[in-house]
Amino acid sequence: xxxxxxxxxxxxxxxxxxxxxxxxxxxxxxxxxxxxxxxxxxxxxxxxxxxxxxxxxxxxxxxxxxxxxxxxxxxxxxxxxxxxxxxxxxxxxxxxxxxxxxxxxxxxxxxxxxxxxxxxxxxxxxxxxxxxxxxxxxxxxxxxxxxxxxxxxxxxxxxxxxxxxxxxxxxxxxxxxxxxxxxxxxxxxxxxxxxxxxxxxxxxxxxxxxxxxxxxxxxxxxxxxxxxxxxxxxxxxxxxxxxxxxxxxxxxxxxxxxxxxxxxxxxxxxxxxxxxxxxxxxxxxxxxxxxx
Amino acid sequence: xxxxxxxxxxxxxxxxxxxxxxxxxxxxxxxxxxxxxxxxxxxxxxxxxxxxxxxxxxxxxxxxxxxxxxxxxxxxxxxxxxxxxxxxxxxxxxxxxxxxxxxxxxxxxxxxxxxxxxxxxxxxxxxxxxxxxxxxxxxxxxxxxxxxxxxxxxxxxxxxxxxxxxxxxxxxxxxxxxxxxxxxxxxxxxxxxxxxxxxxxxxxxxxxxxxxxxxxxxxxxxxxxxxxxxxxxxxxxxxxxxxxxxxxxxxxxxxxxxxxxxxxxxxxxxxxxxxxxxxxxxxxxxxxxxxxxxxxxxxxxxxxxxxxxxxxxxxxxxxxxxxxxxxxxxxxxxxxxxxxxxxxxxxxxxxxxxxxxxxxxxxxxxxxxxxxx
Numbered sequence: 001x002x003x004x005x006x007x008x009x010x011x012x013x014x015x016x017x018x019x020x021x022x023x024x025x026x027x028x029x030x031x032x033x034x035x036x037x038x039x040x041x042x043x044x045x046x047x048x049x050x051x052x053x054x055x056x057x058x059x060x061x062x063x064x065x066x067x068x069x070x071x072x073x074x075x076x077x078x079x080x081x082x083x084x085x086x087x088x089x090x091x092x093x094x095x096x097x098x099x100x101x102x103x104x105x106x107x108x109x110x111x112x113x114x115x116x117x118x119x120x121x122x123x124x125x126x127x128x129x130x131x132x133x134x135x136x137x138x139x140x141x142x143x144x145x146x147x148x149x150x151x152x153x154x155x156x157x158x159x160x161x162x163x164x165x166x167x168x169x170x171x172x173x174x175x176x177x178x179x180x181x182x183x184x185x186x187x188x189x190x191x192x193x194x195x196x197x198x199x200x201x202x203x204x205x206x207x208x209x210x211x212x213x214x215x216x217x218x219x220x221x222x223x224x225x226x227x228x229x230x231x232x233x234x235x236x237x238x239x240x241x242x243x244x245x246x247x248x249x250x251x252x253x254x255x256x257x258x259x260x261x262x263x264x265x266x267x268x269x270x271x272x273x274x275x276x277x278x279x280x281x282x283x284x285x286x287x288x289x290x291x292x
Numbered sequence: 293x294x295x296x297x298x299x300x301x302x303x304x305x306x307x308x309x310x311x312x313x314x315x316x317x318x319x320x321x322x323x324x325x326x327x328x329x330x331x332x333x334x335x336x337x338x339x340x341x342x343x344x345x346x347x348x349x350x351x352x353x354x355x356x357x358x359x360x361x362x363x364x365x366x367x368x369x370x371x372x373x374x375x376x377x378x379x380x381x382x383x384x385x386x387x388x389x390x391x392x393x394x395x396x397x398x399x400x401x402x403x404x405x406x407x408x409x410x411x412x413x414x415x416x417x418x419x420x421x422x423x424x425x426x427x428x429x430x431x432x433x434x435x436x437x438x439x440x441x442x443x444x445x446x447x448x449x450x451x452x453x454x455x456x457x458x459x460x461x462x463x464x465x466x467x468x469x470x471x472x473x474x475x476x477x478x479x480x481x482x483x484x485x486x487x488x489x490x491x492x493x494x495x496x497x498x499x500x501x502x503x504x505x506x507x508x509x510x511x512x513x514x515x516x517x518x519x520x521x522x523x524x525x526x527x528x529x530x531x532x533x534x535x536x537x538x539x540x541x542x543x544x545x546x547x548x549x550x551x552x553x554x555x556x557x558x559x560x561x562x563x564x565x566x567x568x569x570x571x572x573x574x575x576x577x578x579x580x581x582x583x584x585x586x587x588x589x590x591x592x593x594x595x596x597x598x599x600x601x602x603x604x605x606x607x608x609x610x611x612x613x614x615x616x617x618x619x620x621x622x623x624x625x626x627x628x629x630x631x632x633x634x635x636x637x638x639x640x641x642x643x644x645x646x647x648x649x650x651x652x653x654x655x656x657x658x659x660x661x662x663x664x665x
Contacts, residue, residue: 005590193661208664210650213657220656221604225580228601232583242576 004066005231011067014054018084019074021045026078031272035152039082040124043103046084052103055092062092065172065234069179073227076183077190079276081153083120085180093169094129096140104129104140106163106173108289117286121145121157132173133166151282153275165290171240174287175233178244178251181283182226184276185251188258189219191273195262212261219257226250241291248284255280302365304372307347311376314341319379323552324631328502332458335382339413342381349387349411351541356395356403357411363540363589370544371582374551382458384545386410386417390463392536393480397521397529406461406482420450420464420483420507421530428651430465430534431474431527435509437466437481443515444468444481446489449508452645456492456505459485464514465530468523478526480533482518489513499638537646538606540585546609547582553616553635554578560625560632570619574612581609603660607652610642 007015025042026034046052054071055063063071072085083103090097090104097104102125107116120126127140145157165173193216196207206212229247233240255277259266266273318326319334326334342348351366352358361369381387391410394403409415426433435448446466453462461482468479483490489512495504521529536542554575561571588601617639620632643649657663 005587193663196663205664207657210654213663214650214653216661216663217607217653217656220600220661221607224601224604225577225584225608228580228584228587229576231587232580239579242572243580246573246576246580 004064005235007067007070008064010054011063011070014051014063014067015070015074017049018046018051018054018071019077021049021051022075022078022080025080025082031079031275032270034079035081035272035275039080043082046082047101052084052087053091053098055088056098057092065175066231068092068172068176069230069234072176072179073183073186076180076279077187079153079184079187079279081120081155083123083126083155085176086119089169089173089176090129090132092172093132093134093166094136094140096137097127097129100127100140102127105143106132106165107159107161108165108286109162110158111285111289116159116162117148117289118143118145118157118159118161119286120155121159122147122155128161129163130161131164132169133164134168136164136166150285151275151278153279154282156282170290171237174244174290175230175240177283177287178226178230178233178247181248181251181280182223182230184279184283185223185226185254187276188255188273188280189216189223192216192219192258192261199263206261206263215257215261219254219261222250222254222257226254244287248280248287251280252277252284302361302368304368307369308372308376310345310347311372311378314345315376315378320377324628324634332382335379336413336416336458338379339381339383343412348413349391352391352395352407352411356391356407363592364586366541367544367582367586367589370548374548374582377552377555378548380545380549381413382455383410383413383416385419385455385459385463386415386461388542388545389419389533389536390417390461393463393520393529393533396532397480397525399517401517402482402520409460415460416455416458417461417463418453418455418459418485419533420453420462421533422452423449424451428648430530431478433465433467433478435464435466436470437468437479437514439468440513443513443518444479446481446483446509446512446514449506451495451504451506453492453505453507454503454645456485456507457494461485462507463520463533465526468526472524475527476524478530479523480520480526480529481514482520483512483514484518487512487514497638498640499634501634501638534647538652539602540588540605542646543605543609544582544585546613547578547585550578550581550609550613550616553613553620556628556631557616557620557623560620560623560628567619567623571623574615574619577612578616581605581612584608599660603656604652606646607643607649607656610639610646611649613642614639 086105087103104127105119106129107118110117121143128143130138145159148156148158196212199206226247229243233243265271316334349358350361350369351363354360423433437444437446464481464483466481467477469477489510491508492505494502496502557571561567591597617636621636
């Protein structure tokens with residue numbers, strides 16, 4: 001499989017479809033409503049199209065890593081608390097997960113050094129893959145975890161179940177998480193641009209001020225570079241840790257700019273900018289925890 | 293691995309070997325110590341070598357004398373040039389700015405007259421855009437073009453003109469219709485630098501180098517045949533030129549120069565120190581410059597995606613190069629003291645020329661993000 005800067009036709013099609021489904025699921029919900037509402041019935045929209053199985057490889061068929069990046073970028077923008085990407089990735093790297101009909105997940109070492117952090121730990125019916133890698137056969141297990149508050153959109157839980165993850169699977173997971181973070185950062189960026197166009201102070205939109213414009217231009221530059229860094233990581237395995245480190249930092253900085261441009265309201269829990277920002281912080285933590 | 297999968301077969305091993313065997317030793321080892329004359333000579337010679345080796349103007353179509361490769365190949369070649377620490381040619385303005393403008397706006401006769409000597413590197417071009425009263429506000433230029441029999445007579449002053457004393461032609465923006473409104477009063481004139489009435493005074497920069505000059509024009513003749521595009525369409529032609537100046541080919545040639553500085557910086561920063569950590573982060577960003585160009589090129593068929601990727605290239609490479617200069621100073625490396633002092637001072641200019649960082653950010657904010665003016 002040759003890595004490339006462009007997704008295959010399958011990847012491009014999947015990214016559009018997944019992006020559309022995510023947009024439909026989010027509908028007109030605000031960021032906090034996405035967390036408050038019960039979206040579990042929406043899972044079927046992703047399964048019906050077979051998109052949860054898009055990463056399963058069969059010989060030369062199946063999504064490339066760049067395809068998964070395109071899909072994660074599209075999915076990440078809506079910051080939905082649904083275990084879509086964790087299912088795609090576990091199905092890709094665990095045959096028992098590939099055969100399971102429901103959502104699947106994994107556990108990574110907890111940043112505190114004790115126990116595991118499990119994504120989407122409280123999703124009904126979710127099963128955890130104890131092993132990710134080629135020819136893994138350990139059966140899935142049920143998840144029991146204590147809630148972790150960092151990122152409500154990732155429904156993190158603390159447990160003892162650390163999945164054994166091969167270097168190849170870990171490499172891909174980190175890249176997909178980074179792409180998802182770039183999707184969330186895109187949301188933060190777009191919210192800030194939209195707000196700067198309508199929020200008025202001194203009788204004019206704040207976006208007419210160069211001091212605001214230039215911060216948003218920087219946000220655009222960071223967003224583009226973060227996406228490029230993720231694609232670079234796809235193409236050069238050895239450079240992935242440095243490239244992804246840059247990407248996560250850029251995504252975090254985009255979040256900072258977004259909060260600043262929103263001003264006082266941006267700092268409130270109620271507006272909900274912190275949900276995508278926490279999403280970025282948590283994904284960065286997950287990727288760091290897989291570093292050798 | 294290179295950033296882009298080639299769309300056609302190019303013998304890359306041959307190109308890499310050619311670069312390694314042709315890059316002048318003196319350029320690699322003594323760059324900061326070269327005199328202006330030495331540097332100019334090396335760069336002029338490099339243009340000649342590139343042409344003879346068949347590596348000049350890689351992505352220019354064959355019908356115009358280029359190699360007919362794709363932009364992806366242009367990027368790949370420059371990645372190899374960066375590894376070989378190749379110099380930047382003296383004919384860069386002709387190749388990067390004049391050639392695309394001639395193809396987009398020129399007549400067949402203009403292309404036939406000018407392109408071959410741009411490709412061969414025989415003719416060096418300069419850019420007569422900025423004036424003492426017109427920096428970021430290019431449309432406010434005052435340089436006057438008066439209609440005479442068979443052409444125009446130009447009077448006025450240009451400034452910040454790189455390579456002026458070595459140039460054969462100048463891409464000059466002049467006012468051909470003082471009565472017309474802003475943006476409709478200008479024309480792009482291809483001024484022959486051998487015409488009488490041109491006085492060039494070299495300007496010394498803060499780094500001590502003397503790439504720039506000011507030009508005083510006193511009734512300089514430009515023939516009707518040497519107006520590029522329609523009379524009055526100078527703004528549109530200038531925009532084509534500015535787009536090229538801030539675009540992918542320009543950016544990848546800057547990457548080549550920055551890669552050389554970055555390799556030096558990694559040597560200067562002792563491993564395991566906080567400086568080495570900072571250098572490593574800059575190294576990532578230098579590589580991201582080329583991957584950003586590669587991504588833009590890979591999005592060529594999708595105009596919106598291409599613009600999103602390409603609009604930031606100028607800010608990206610210029611501000612990064614400045615940070616290289618800053619960290620070079622902080623390294624306190626005695627062996628490269630001259631180099632880092634020079635680079636620090638010289639790179640103060642990169643965020644000013646070709647459109648200041650402030651103008652670049654305005655463009656991103658207004659034209660790409662759609663923020664109100």
